[in-house]
Amino acid sequence: xxxxxxxxxxxxxxxxxxxxxxxxxxxxxxxxxxxxxxxxxxxxxxxxxxxxxxxxxxxxxxxxxxxxxxxxxxxxxxxxxxxxxxxxxxxxxxxxxxxxxxxxxxxxxxxxxxxxxxxxxxxxxxxxxxxxxxxxxxxxxxxxxxxxxxxxxxxxxxxxxxxxxxxxxxxxxxxxxxxxxxxxxxxxxxxxxxxxxxxxxxxxxxxxxxxxxxxxxxxxxxxxxxxxxxxxxxxxxxxxxxxxxxxxxxxxxxxxxxxxxxxxxxxxxxxxxxxxxxxxx
Amino acid sequence: xxxxxxxxxxxxxxxxxxxxxxxxxxxxxxxxxxxxxxxxxxxxxxxxxxxxxxxxxxxxxxxxxxxxxxxxxxxxxxxxxxxxxxxxxxxxxxxxxxxxxxxxxxxxxxxxxxxxxxxxxxxxxxxxxxxxxxxxxxxxxxxxxxxxxxxxxxxxxxxxxxxxxxxxxxxxxxxxxxxxxxxxxxxxxxxxxxxxxxxxxxxxxxxxxxxxxxxxxxxxxxxxxxxxxxxxxxxxxxxxxxxxxxxxxxxxxxxxxxxxxxxxxxxxxxxxxxxxxxxxxxxxxxxxxxxxxxx
Numbered sequence: 379x380x381x382x383x384x385x386x387x388x389x390x391x392x393x394x395x396x397x398x399x400x401x402x403x404x405x406x407x408x409x410x411x412x413x414x415x416x417x418x419x420x421x422x423x424x425x426x427x428x429x430x431x432x433x434x435x436x437x438x439x440x441x442x443x444x445x446x447x448x449x450x451x452x453x454x455x456x457x458x459x460x461x462x463x464x465x466x467x468x469x470x471x472x473x474x475x476x477x478x479x480x481x482x483x484x485x486x487x488x489x490x491x492x493x494x495x496x497x498x499x500x501x502x503x504x505x506x507x508x509x510x511x512x513x514x515x516x517x518x519x520x521x522x523x524x525x526x527x528x529x530x531x532x533x534x535x536x537x538x539x540x541x542x543x544x545x546x547x548x549x550x551x552x553x554x555x556x557x558x559x560x561x562x563x564x565x566x567x568x569x570x571x572x573x574x575x576x577x578x579x580x581x582x583x584x585x586x587x588x589x590x591x592x593x594x595x596x597x598x599x600x601x602x603x604x605x606x607x608x609x610x611x612x613x614x615x616x617x618x619x620x621x622x623x624x625x626x627x628x629x630x631x632x633x634x635x636x637x638x639x640x641x642x643x644x645x646x647x648x649x650x651x652x653x654x655x656x657x658x659x
Numbered sequence: 660x661x662x663x664x665x666x667x668x669x670x671x672x673x674x675x676x677x678x679x680x681x682x683x684x685x686x687x688x689x690x691x692x693x694x695x696x697x698x699x700x701x702x703x704x705x706x707x708x709x710x711x712x713x714x715x716x717x718x719x720x721x722x723x724x725x726x727x728x729x730x731x732x733x734x735x736x737x738x739x740x741x742x743x744x745x746x747x748x749x750x751x752x753x754x755x756x757x758x759x760x761x762x763x764x765x766x767x768x769x770x771x772x773x774x775x776x777x778x779x780x781x782x783x784x785x786x787x788x789x790x791x792x793x794x795x796x797x798x799x800x801x802x803x804x805x806x807x808x809x810x811x812x813x814x815x816x817x818x819x820x821x822x823x824x825x826x827x828x829x830x831x832x833x834x835x836x837x838x839x840x841x842x843x844x845x846x847x848x849x850x851x852x853x854x855x856x857x858x859x860x861x862x863x864x865x866x867x868x869x870x871x872x873x874x875x876x877x878x879x880x881x882x883x884x885x886x887x888x889x890x891x892x893x894x895x896x897x898x899x900x901x902x903x904x905x906x907x908x909x910x911x912x913x914x915x916x917x918x919x920x921x922x923x924x925x926x927x928x929x930x931x932x933x934x935x936x937x938x939x940x941x942x943x944x945x946x947x948x949x950x951x952x953x954x
Contacts, residue, residue, distance in 0.1 A: 382847050389849040393754060396746035397763055400823070403816050404766045407773060407781045414784060465680055468673035479677070485940060486681040492870070492939040493687070493932065494877020496904045500911055500928045501687050504694055504921070527680065555666035584774025587879035587904065591911050611776040615880060618780065633780045637773065644772045648765065 408637070415634025418627035424635060428597045433617070435624045440632050443613035445599045446515070450589065450609060451582045453519035454526055455575060461523070462530035463571070467563060470538040471546065471556050484535065491528035495588035498524050503591035516603035518593025525588055526578035533577060537570030538563065569654030576647040580640055586611035610636045688932055695926035698919050707926070713890045720923045726930070727892045728807070728900030732882060733875045735811025735896070737868060740819050745864075748826035749852050753838075771820035779884030782813040787885055795897050805887035808896040813881050818871045825867035829860050829946070832953045863949040866942035873938035877931055879904035903927045 422439045429438035465483070473480040502521045511517060541563065549559040564571075586609070594606030595616065610632060617629035698707070702720065710721030751760060790812075791804025833856055841851040857864070887899025888909065907927050910920070 382850060386847040386849045389853075390754065393746045393750035396743045397750050397755075397759065399743055400747055400763060400770070400819060401766045403819070404769050406785065407777070407816075408769075410781050410784050411777060414780075461676065461680065464673045465677045468670075468677050472670055472673065483677055483681050485943060486684050488943050489684050489936055489939045490680075492873050492877075492935045493684075494879065494904060494935065496877060496879045496907050497687070497691070497928045497931050497935075500907055500925065501690055503911060504690070504925065524683070531680075555662055557666040557669045558662070580772045584772075584776070586774070586776050587908055590908060611774055611880065614776050614780065615884070618783070618884070630780065630784075633777050637777050640772050640774060640777075641769065644765075644768050648768065 411630065411634050411637050414627070414630040415637075416631075418624075418631035419634055420631075423628065423631050427599060432597070433620055433622075433625055435622050440608075440610070440613050440628075440635070442597055442599050443608040443610045443632065444635065446518075446593065446596075446607035447583050447610045449515055449600060449607060450518045450522055450593060451579055453515075454522035454582050455579055457519065457523040458526040458530050458578060459571070459575070462527055462534060462574075463564075466531055466534045466538050466567070467560055469535060470541060471559060471563060487528045487531045487535075490524075491532060495521075495525055495585050496590075499588040499591050502588075506592065512604070513592060513594030513606050514604045515593060515600045515607040518589045518607055518609070519603075521588045521592045522582045522585060525585060526582050529578040529581060530574045533574035534567055534570045537567045541566055569650070572650045572654065573647060576643055576650065580643045580647070583643075584611060584636070584640060586615060610639075684936075688929075688936070691925055691929040691932055695922050695929045698922040698926055701919065711892055715917050715920045715923065718919060720919065722903075722923075722927070722930075724890045724892045725901055725903045725906050725927065728886070729876060729902040729904075731807050731893055731900055732810040732814055732886065732902055733872055735808065736814035736818055736875050737872060739812065739815035740822055740871070741868065744819055744822035744826060748823045748830060749856070751823070752827050752830040753852050753856065754848060767820045767823055770816070771824070775817065775878060775881040776884075778813055778817055779881040782809060782881060782885035786812050790897070799895065799897050802897040803887065803899070805885060805899055806897045807886065807893045807900040810882045810886040810900065810902070811896075813885055814875050814878055817878060817881060818875050821874055822867060822871045825870060825946075826864065829863040829867060829949065830856060832863075832950050833859055834953055860949065862945050866945035866949075869938045869942040873935045873942075876934055877904055879908050883908055903931060 422437070424439060424444065425441055426437070426439035427442045428440070429436050432438045469480050469483060498521050502517065502524070506513070506517055545562060545566065546559055549562050550556075589607075589609050590612060593609060595608045595612055596606040597608070598605075600607040614629050614632045614636065617625050617632060620626060620629075698720065701718070707720060708722050708726060710719070711723040712719045712721040713724060747763070751763060755763075786809045787804035787806075789804075790806055790809050791802050794808070795802035795804065795806075837855055837859065838851055841855045842848070846854065882902050883905035886902060886905060888901045888905055889899040890901045890906075891898070893900040904927075907924050911924055
């Protein structure tokens with residue numbers, strides 16, 4: 379056999395092995411979490427807040443963290459959408475393709491996308507101290523909003539950049555102003571909005587470093603924006619640092635709950651993307 | 660008239676919203692700098708990054724162990740992840756059949772979506788024991804497993820999906836004609852990938868690696884859980900290390916009583932910010948240019 383065909387064969391084997399390794403990592407992570415999380419997982423974990431002495435092995439569950447994460451995700455997603463839709467609309471309809479401002483803003487959002495959440499967290503915390511605020515649900519929501527805005531804008535912008543120009547022209551020629559054209563644009567970038575939302579929800583629910591100083595931690599479900607809020611990743615983290623084995627087991631169970639939520643979001647994301655790409659022009 | 664006015668007002672509002680979001684980057688940079696400025700009055704920048712003496716209570720802030728720790732685990736992560744990511748993405752974009760993609764893309768989705776704290780749990784349950792019981796006994800007498808190597812492995816798995824998705828995107832930008840030309844001259848598929856695709860996309864691949872590095876730099880919770888967090892410069896892969904983000908995460912909130920401590924931690928955040936800023940802008944510019952070239 380010629381050398382190049384042997385090389386081709388070897389390369390193919392290596393590539394298959396690498397791909398297999400990727401799948402192996404996923405299986406290994408899911409299996410490990412499932413195996414250690416399952417025994418400690420019970421209905422109480424997901425439906426009760428920690429009772430007295432929970433972190434020394436007392437009864438209860440992590441409902442406080444589940445609800446806290448939910449509130450933070452909900453709040454930051456709504457805020458993020460409210461901010462990013464107008465920005466994407468402005469960048470793609472009001473500004474021309476070659477505009478300097480559009481270029482700079484895309485670059486800025488790329489940089490924001492790269493800023494680690496710990497930096498957002500530290501920055502927000504020092505501002506909160508300066509303003510005399512305590513760790514609170516509101517603070518957590520604000521930091522996570524900063525975290526998800528670039529995700530929203532980048533993935534919506536991806537779709538909006540491929541808007542057919544004719545479509546906008548058709549709208550203008552019927553006498554619509556640029557603002558009124560938003561109805562047309564929104565319909566067109568709807569799939570982008572859906573995938574962006576799922577992406578950012580996934581990122582928001584899993585983030586621990588950003589909410590560590592800003593949302594704080596508590597055993598009760600937050601009742602107002604100024605009350606501290608627990609979050610699932612931090613709850614996993616704190617339970618894991620307990621010396622008691624039974625509490626550590628519950629950390630694994632909480633990690634399992636978090637993983638299940640994220641997996642559901644990821645599957646939904648796939649479904650939404652395939653559903654919308656069916657109807658693509 | 661009313662509609663036109665509305666349009667104008669909306670334009671103004673959206674403009675200011677866009678401007679405000681952009682200026683956030685500048686604001687964060689400035690805020691971090693101002694907050695970390697006080698420490699420069701007592702120590703020079705060189706002193707801060709070259710000293711390994713970290714004793715906040717006696718006013719000694721040597722960042723070397725933390726910078727060293729971050730560089731170590733990031734380096735290990737990239738060395739481990741790069742070959743796997745490169746091979747997988749060439750496989751995905753040049754060779755594989757549809758059914759392969761049907762399995763690998765969802766797997767990558769899951770890998771990208773798993774929260775970092777879950778990676779940390781996986782690291783503690785699987786990677787740390789493996790390092791301490793299987794790998795370390797061949798090299799050193801005793802190792803806890805909470806080590807630079809464990810951090811690097813966990814981080815490497817975490818940046819895999821990012822690297823692969825960037826690589827696949829870059830390969831997809833290469834025009835079909837180039838491949839067809841190489842194949843019709845008798846090159847095998849692997850030769851085409853190696854000699855044409857890889858060579859053509861090299862700047863883009865480097866940029867993608869830089870993006871992954873800047874992501875790895877800021878990773879906090881997962882590495883904090885498996886690195887051991889001892890503020891000494893690691894001498895071997897089995898020593899503990901203490902990366903910058905872990906330093907901020909572990910000490911923020913308790914630092915208010917010690918003078919200069921907050922400044923020092925803010926400086927750590929500022930370091931991360933600057934690295935991300937430089938790496939991101941330069942690599943984006945390269946990728947942007949590359950995609951332009953192929954269009």
